[in-house]
Structures are given as C-alpha cells and as structure tokens.
Amino acid sequence: MINLQVRSESGAIQARAEHGVVWGPELARLDHSVFPMLGHLLPYADTAFNSRQVSSLLGEVPRLPPGVVTDEFASELLELGQKVLDGQHLYLWFVGD
Template sequence: MGISYKVQEYGGTVVASGERYLTATMVEALDPVVYPMLGHICPYDDTMFNSWQVHTLIKELHHIPDSHPLDPTIREDLRALCDAVLAKPHRQLWFIGD
C-alpha cells in the first residue's frame, strides 16, 4: 500500500478521497526547501494541511517536472482534492501514512 489522502471537514466527515496512493519514494524525492508542503509529508504518519497550506501546495504541484516520480496523474488527483478543500470553509487535506 502507500500514503492515501482525503479531504475531511472539522467534524471528521470525509468529503473526498484520492484515487491513487503516494509512496515514500515519491515523497522523499522532494526537496523540502524547494517543495515545503510536499517535502514535509511524513510517509509513516499522518500529515494535515489547512486551507492556507493548500494554496501553497497547489503552486508546488504546478512546478514539479514531469520526470519526477510524483507522476502527473497523482498531481491531478491532488489538485482536485485541493479544490475540494477550498470549496468550503473548515476543510483539511489529510495524508495518511503507512
């Protein structure tokens, strides 16, 4: 398996879930200085981004080269969930580590 991701409201209701999985290799290949949001996802624990952090995450997703292990289909999946976070207040993007 890998790192799943979902959009959750403050009360715990899951609004949307990712269709794919990240791997530790994908996350560890991201320099946290260049990609401060993606580079700080913990592959072995849960990581949560609030709506402010999601704005930065969207910018990062647009700057990852196509040759990177974080392939374009996963990036598109993540962008869709970022949009879901920003669609309503009190939503968060969660990464559920192994």
C-alpha cells in the first residue's frame, strides 16, 4: 500500500490522505514516457515531490487509465497536491510499505 502525505521542510506531516493505493501491475507498468512522475513510484520506498514536480504530477492524474488508482485516491492526490502548490516549503510524499 502506498499512502500520501504533505510534509513541511522539517518533515512534519501537514496533511494525509485517508485512502492509499495498492501496488499492482497497472501501476507498475505505467509508461515512463507518458507518466514520468507517477512512473517513478516504488512499492516499498518513499518518494517525495517538490512543488515544481507536483505541478507536473497533477497533470498526469486525469490521464491515468481506468483502474490504475481508485477515484478516491485520485481525488485525494489532486487535493493534497494542490495543498503543496498553495503552501510554502511543502512536499508531497508517497509513503511505500
């Protein structure tokens, strides 16, 4: 399971998603040339994105094929990503198992 968090520069958790995403073949097989940000996620490691990277990431979410992530996860991803963009010195963390 990969969960989402918004963290400050100091690492303090500012917000977290209620829904995670299960690592599966659909997510593992994303074409890196089409989904360069989401294509870098790993199932058992953490991945952090800064605000510039989050801008690119948010453009990928609406283009995801059906079934890669749940609607709930996609909605929270967009919401937390926007929180990073609206704040200062915030990062979006994908926290792997």
